[in-house]
Amino acid sequence: MSTYIITGAAGFIGSNLCHELSNQGHTLWAIDNLLTGNRDNLADLLDSSRFHFIQADICDPKTFNALPKNVDGIFHLASPASPVQYANYPMETLMVNSQGTKHVLVFAEETDVKRVVFTSTSEVYGDPLEHPQKETYWGNVNSFGPRSCYDEAKRFAEALCYTFIHKHGIDVKIARLFNTYGPNMERNDGRVISNFIVQSLAKIPITIHGDGQQTRSFCFVTDTVNALIAIMETTSTELIFNIGNPNEQSIRDIALLVQKMTNTTSTIVHKPAVEDDPRRRKPDITRARHELSWQPTITIAKGLEKTILYFTQKFYTR
Numbered sequence: 001m002s003t004y005i006i007t008g009a010a011g012f013i014g015s016n017l018c019h020e021l022s023n024q025g026h027t028l029w030a031i032d033n034l035l036t037g038n039r040d041n042l043a044d045l046l047d048s049s050r051f052h053f054i055q056a057d058i059c060d061p062k063t064f065n066a067l068p069k070n071v072d073g074i075f076h077l078a079s080p081a082s083p084v085q086y087a088n089y090p091m092e093t094l095m096v097n098s099q100g101t102k103h104v105l106v107f108a109e110e111t112d113v114k115r116v117v118f119t120s121t122s123e124v125y126g127d128p129l130e131h132p133q134k135e136t137y138w139g140n141v142n143s144f145g146p147r148s149c150y151d152e153a154k155r156f157a158e159a160l161c162y163t164f165i166h167k168h169g170i171d172v173k174i175a176r177l178f179n180t181y182g183p184n185m186e187r188n189d190g191r192v193i194s195n196f197i198v199q200s201l202a203k204i205p206i207t208i209h210g211d212g213q214q215t216r217s218f219c220f221v222t223d224t225v226n227a228l229i230a231i232m233e234t235t236s237t238e239l240i241f242n243i244g245n246p247n248e249q250s251i252r253d254i255a256l257l258v259q260k261m262t263n264t265t266s267t268i269v270h271k272p273a274v275e276d277d278p279r280r281r282k283p284d285i286t287r288a289r290h291e292l293s294w295q296p297t298i299t300i301a302k303g304l305e306k307t308i309l310y311f312t313q314k315f316y317t318r
């Protein structure tokens with residue numbers, strides 16, 4: 001069994017990762033400043049003797065004094081991650097990915113952590129001119145716009161990882177996560193799938209931004225978590241992995257599917273498109289398939305069913 005640190009542990013993906021690692025029997029040191037994370041997501045782990053929760057900010061170097069010095073790996077997920085969240089907290093997003101990431105990497109170097117897995121994002125590809133996106137694509141990113149606090153902060157963090165790998169000799173791997181959904185998404189985090197489900201269950205209009213022809217490729221969170229663990233454990237020499245589900249769909253099709261699956265009376269309404277909204281996004285996961293023997297297994301229908309059930313049970317039944 002291993003000991004891991006997870007930053008951003010109370011967030012959507014972090015909390016799902018904590019549950020899976022805990023089920024596997026590992027000892028976990030979970031950090032979150034609860035800016036966008038939610039302690040409730042970890043409620044059933046808090047009493048475990050193998051689970052240690054620290055409410056703290058990784059931008060503060062003192063946070064690291066509370067951590068053990070002999071961990072096997074760090075999963076570094078801390079950051080606001082939905083467009084609504086990082087629009088609300090642009091400075092925090094910039095700082096956690098730059099200063100916070102530097103602190104994580106310095107700690108890893110000083111304490112000889114075996115590996116750091118950093119969660120980057122498909123947003124490093126911006127509004128992509130290459131489709132589907134391979135890890136080798138450099139991206140088409142606006143450095144001065146509403147998404148740049150996230151996109152450019154993640155790109156800066158990747159550059160930090162590169163520097164620590166090549167100048168400091170530490171083992172860092174990067175997961176570029178594409179759109180992910182599932183239980184523990186916040187109902188108000190503003191991402192499209194949680195919005196559509198919450199709107200459908202509340203029987204209020206389903207809001208499509210723009211014409212709805214823009215596409216995304218949605219990966220269910222348990223598939224994403226399995227990929228992160230595979231990256232922590234792999235012997236592959238590759239450094240960057242696209243992690244997502246290549247099943248590309250239009251936002252309008254997602255709206256229609258959620259509308260049907262929730263059997264709602266909600267109608268679909270169109271709102272203005274958001275600025276700098278990528279038109280298409282689809283991962284090329286050839287590398288993850290070959291190097292990690294990983295691929296998504298949960299279909300959109302199955303994943304939506306589980307996510308709708310989560311929101312129904314959490315917010316619409318007593």
Ligand code: UDP
Nearest residue numbers: 083190191192195207208209214251274277
């Ligand atoms: N979107 C939408 N309605 C919503 C929220 C989002 O039509 O209520 C659109 C958004 O404009 C984008 C896509 O859905 O084209 C995915 O948005 P999300 O915020 O989930 O993630 P992104 O991939 O943009 O980071």
